[in-house]
Amino acid sequence: MSPALAMTGVSKSFDGFPALTDAGITAYPGEIHALLGENGAGKSTLMNVACGLYRPDAGEVRVRGERVSIDGPKAAKRLGIGMVHQHYRLVKAFNALENILLARGASRYGRGLREVEAAARRTCDALGFTLPLDRPVGLLSVAEQQRVEILKVLVEGARILVLDEPSAVLTDREAAQMLDTMRRLADEGCAVILVTHKLGEVKRYADRVTVMRGGRVVASADPDAVSLSELTSLVVGAEVHHARVPARRIGAPLLRFAALTGARADGLRVLNDATFVVRAGEIYGIAGVGGNGQTELAEILMGVRRPLSGSIELDGAGDLCAEGVRGRGAGLAAIPADRAGYALAGSLSIADNYAAGAVLSGRFGGWFRLDRRAIRSATEAAMAAFDVQGARSPNQRAGLLSGGNAQKLVVAREFADPPRAVLAHSPSRGLDVRAASAVHARLRAARDAGAAILLISEDLDEVLLLSDRIGVMSRGRIVAEFDTPAKRNAVGAAMVHHA
Amino acid sequence: MDAPSETAPQPARDGAAAARAIPPAHPSRRRLGRLSVGVRQHASARLQGAVLAGGLLTGLACAAAILVAAGIGPADLVQEFVVAIVTSPESAAAVLVQGAPLAIVGLAAALAFRVRFWNIGIEGQMIAGAIAATVVALHDIGPPALRLPLMLAAAALGGSAWILGPVLLRLRIGLNEIISTLLLNYVAFNALLHLLYGPWRDPENNFPNSQLYEPSEQLAELGWQNLTWALPLAGVLLLGGWWLLSISRFGFLTRIAEANPRMGEAQGLPMTRVILAATLASGALAGIAGFMICAGAEHRLTQSFASGYGFSGILIAFLARNSAPGVLAVALFVGTLFVAGQSLQVFYQIPASAVQLLQAVIVLCVAASDFFIRHRLRWLR
Numbered sequence: 001m002s003p004a005l006a007m008t009g010v011s012k013s014f015d016g017f018p019a020l021t022d023a024g025i026t027a028y029p030g031e032i033h034a035l036l037g038e039n040g041a042g043k044s045t046l047m048n049v050a051c052g053l054y055r056p057d058a059g060e061v062r063v064r065g066e067r068v069s070i071d072g073p074k075a076a077k078r079l080g081i082g083m084v085h086q087h088y089r090l091v092k093a094f095n096a097l098e099n100i101l102l103a104r105g106a107s108r109y110g111r112g113l114r115e116v117e118a119a120a121r122r123t124c125d126a127l128g129f130t131l132p133l134d135r136p137v138g139l140l141s142v143a144e145q146q147r148v149e150i151l152k153v154l155v156e157g158a159r160i161l162v163l164d165e166p167s168a169v170l171t172d173r174e175a176a177q178m179l180d181t182m183r184r185l186a187d188e189g190c191a192v193i194l195v196t197h198k199l200g201e202v203k204r205y206a207d208r209v210t211v212m213r214g215g216r217v218v219a220s221a222d223p224d225a226v227s228l229s230e231l232t233s234l235v236v237g238a239e240v241h242h243a244r245v246p247a248r249r250i251g252a253p254l255l256r257f258a259a260l261t262g263a264r265a266d267g268l269r270v271l272n273d274a275t276f277v278v279r280a281g282e283i284y285g286i287a288g289v290g291g292n293g294q295t296e297l298a299e300i301l302m303g304v305r306r307p308l309s310g311s312i313e314l315d316g317a318g319d320l321c322a323e324g325v326r327g328r329g330a331g332l333a334a335i336p337a338d339r340a341g342y343a344l345a346g347s348l349s350i351a352d353n354y355a356a357g358a359v360l361s362g363r364f365g366g367w368f369r370l371d372r373r374a375i376r377s378a379t380e381a382a383m384a385a386f387d388v389q390g391a392r393s394p395n396q397r398a399g400l401l402s403g404g405n406a407q408k409l410v411v412a413r414e415f416a417d418p419p420r421a422v423l424a425h426s427p428s429r430g431l432d433v434r435a436a437s438a439v440h441a442r443l444r445a446a447r448d449a450g451a452a453i454l455l456i457s458e459d460l461d462e463v464l465l466l467s468d469r470i471g472v473m474s475r476g477r478i479v480a481e482f483d484t485p486a487k488r489n490a491v492g493a494a495m496v497h498h499a
Numbered sequence: 500m501d502a503p504s505e506t507a508p509q510p511a512r513d514g515a516a517a518a519r520a521i522p523p524a525h526p527s528r529r530r531l532g533r534l535s536v537g538v539r540q541h542a543s544a545r546l547q548g549a550v551l552a553g554g555l556l557t558g559l560a561c562a563a564a565i566l567v568a569a570g571i572g573p574a575d576l577v578q579e580f581v582v583a584i585v586t587s588p589e590s591a592a593a594v595l596v597q598g599a600p601l602a603i604v605g606l607a608a609a610l611a612f613r614v615r616f617w618n619i620g621i622e623g624q625m626i627a628g629a630i631a632a633t634v635v636a637l638h639d640i641g642p643p644a645l646r647l648p649l650m651l652a653a654a655a656l657g658g659s660a661w662i663l664g665p666v667l668l669r670l671r672i673g674l675n676e677i678i679s680t681l682l683l684n685y686v687a688f689n690a691l692l693h694l695l696y697g698p699w700r701d702p703e704n705n706f707p708n709s710q711l712y713e714p715s716e717q718l719a720e721l722g723w724q725n726l727t728w729a730l731p732l733a734g735v736l737l738l739g740g741w742w743l744l745s746i747s748r749f750g751f752l753t754r755i756a757e758a759n760p761r762m763g764e765a766q767g768l769p770m771t772r773v774i775l776a777a778t779l780a781s782g783a784l785a786g787i788a789g790f791m792i793c794a795g796a797e798h799r800l801t802q803s804f805a806s807g808y809g810f811s812g813i814l815i816a817f818l819a820r821n822s823a824p825g826v827l828a829v830a831l832f833v834g835t836l837f838v839a840g841q842s843l844q845v846f847y848q849i850p851a852s853a854v855q856l857l858q859a860v861i862v863l864c865v866a867a868s869d870f871f872i873r874h875r876l877r878w879l880r
Contacts, residue, residue, distance in 0.1 A: 302764075302765045303764065303765070303767060304761065304764045304765050326767040327767065328766060328767025329767060334765060336765060341759075341761050341762070342761055342762055342765040343762060343765070344759070344762060345755060345758035345759035345762050346758075346759075347758045347759075348754060348755070348758045348759075352751070352754065352755075355751070356755055356762065356763065356766050356768065357766055359748060359751060359752070359768070360748075360767075360768065365748065366748070367747060367748045367749070368746075368747060368748075369746050369747065369748075370746065370747065370748050370750070370751050
């Protein structure tokens with residue numbers, strides 16, 4: 001039997017950074033094929049090549065034995081490849097049928113809608129989906145929206161289904177239902193590719209697993225033939241040796257998270273009773289697979305989101321979650337993961353972005369008059385001290401800085417005053433090695449000056465390298481804590497086994 | 500050429516955009532025949548000024564062409580729009596009288612737009628302010644010497660009260676302020692009609708407007724032409740607006756609220772309070788503009804005193820790029836258009852709507868010139 005989809009030797013790089021190197025996957029009709037790997041391992045990139053969203057720099061793609069060139073999503077659709085993306089592509093104001101019609105690109109609304117409805121009802125009956133087809137999808141639950149996405153690719157006639165992290169946003173029961181549906185589709189002759197980082201799912205549902213790490217395929221195996229710990233080592237790789245610099249003097253607890261519970265904007269509870277402390281003079285690293293509550297934890301600490309319950313006590317400042325208390329005034333510094341969203345205003349100048357941190361302190365003039373010259377000279381000094389390059393003057397728009405220099409600007413602003421507590425959320429994401437190590441050095445310096453540092457990162461290497469203590473976050477709570485140096489496999493296992 | 504940071508493909512996230520971005524080597528460029536259009540990353544202040552001036556000149560040329568096509572000679576145009584305004588004191592004074600309330604509504608719009616609050620309800624706030632001032636006048640609240648300041652304060656309060664609902668709804672539940680402020684215009688206007696056709700109808704002649712204000716309730720004349728204290732009041736408010744937007748710390752905070760309020764929140768800056776303060780000030784200024792027209796020109800509350808000012812304010816703030824000196828310049832310019840338009844109506848039988856047409860043409864040209872600030876064009880040989 002020829003494979004439904006066979007990709008071999010696929011390479012793809014972005015701006016010289018290789019995202020895929022000689023990668024590939026072979027999926028047969030009738031199987032659920034898991035594509036396993038950490039964040040950034042290249043799983044999504046490989047699948048985006050299959051769906052025509054990216055063109056590979058090199059490599060071969062065969063569909064049902066025939067060599068094809070997939071030069072766009074339409075070509076992928078014609079070949080029967082359908083992808084359910086991690087972030088759904090649905091028009092919230094449209095109902096399910098209209099969304100399907102939109103994806104199909106039918107020109108005649110009325111007739112097209114009738115055709116789509118007939119096909120959608122057939123598919124729903126066949127799969128046992130209960131789904132209100134006539135409600136705006138914005139009013140549906142996340143699981144129902146996912147069903148609309150699945151329905152969409154099936155009505156389009158897909159026989160090769162790619163699901164990118166389909167269970168990330170689902171409850172366990174919903175995930176089990178979804179995976180049962182995939183099993184049924186596979187039994188009917190579809191090839192299902194499940195992009196995931198959950199080992200449990202792989203063991204339970206997949207017929208075959210391909211493991212990726214660092215843009216390469218490291219193994220392709222029968223999941224029943226490999227143990228969980230073997231899979232874990234395949235996913236996280238061998239221990240990488242970097243020079244760790246342990247903390248010099250760890251003091252008393254400074255930042256206490258007590259039973260913190262929080263929900264996303266859409267109401268999904270993602271933070272469940274998170275409890276831990278960060279002591280003065282240590283870096284507490286939170287490891288975990290993305291989407292397990294880390295973002296919400298960071299947002300609550302920064303004061304841009306309110307928790308449902310629980311508290312964050314900063315020694316001497318009280319509960320940071322209480323009305324009217326702002327961590328910023330009490331010596332909290334933050335390097336957010338979403339740089340464009342929370343850290344910088346791209347349309348304002350570098351100087352304005354720098355001044356935003358201390359504008360209320362009076363250093364740049366009082367309420368009556370803002371001292372632009374003081375801002376300019378302080379910014380120039382900070383740009384020199386923190387090696388912010390690529391700008392002719394502080395009056396240039398911050399949005400023109402490259403990722404690394406923008407991050408250095410953020411660090412320069414946040415560390416302008418010695419902080420007492422620091423939140424560093426994926427601080428080296430998208431940075432080259434030099435910029436990343438510069439940021440790491442600043443974090444260590446702040447730690448050694450006695451600050452309590454909370455590092456949240458999906459990059460396990462970064463957590464292992466920097467942390468003095470590691471907490472693993474899963475399903476919104478700290479499920480395990482490790483003293484360092486910690487065994488990479490042990491931390492990795494805690495990350496994925498609880499997921 | 501372009502900074503690499505913005506042209507780099509974002510892996511995975513936005514599939515549709517990525518798909519489009521793949522085939523050409525430079526996704527930020529497009530070709531139209533021999534013209535190549537690229538995104539401009541950075542425009543210097545001088546270039547921006549030049550492009551704006553170019554847009555303005557184009558708009559003026561189009562406007563002149565329309566008037567010439569309507570049968571007014573080019574020489575007459577220069578006479579009406581330039582010579583008459585500069586040489587005749589009556590016309591110059593008329594421009595200033597027109598310009599004062601225009602500048603205030605322009606400033607009101609600029610303050611709200613500065614925090615990304617699209618205040619379409621300036622006319623409603625003017626009406627609310629004028630009604631509040633008229634309450635003070637009709638009921639003789641306070642000693643006569645303090646009557647005008649009291650009316651001013653009442654107008655400011657009335658105007659901000661009228662915007663309070665929309666801004667609270669927007670901040671609390673995200674209700675779109677464009678809809679709420681627009682609809683409150685009609686509420687205010689119907690309330691005004693109710694008062695003027697009901698309890699406040701002028702008892703002397705039974706016309707549907709309020710009684711004439713007493714002299715102590717009218718803005719006094721300055722003694723040159725028909726200028727009143729409305730003009731210095733507008734000057735003081737513009738000065739205050741300039742300080743608020745360009746000098747003070749508050750002005751800096753409004754720019755963060757405009758550019759990225761989420762970043763402001765994360766920095767611990769009181770974004771909600773800044774937005775609230777700027778919008779309430781916007782409403783207060785609109786209310787004061789209503790008071791200025793009633794107490795300075797009409798000397799009573801009339802049905803249509805606010806008509807047209809709301810959209811003029813939006814337009815002035817837009818052309819002035821939300822800056823107080825810009826508001827002053829554009830308000831005088833729009834005032835000139837009004838005054839010259841009136842004489843065109845009288846002497847050349849040009850319909851009143853032609854003035855609005857001219858305004859619209861000029862605004863469109865200036866708005867379109869923005870394209871050249873954001874993009875760069877090149878001829879391909």
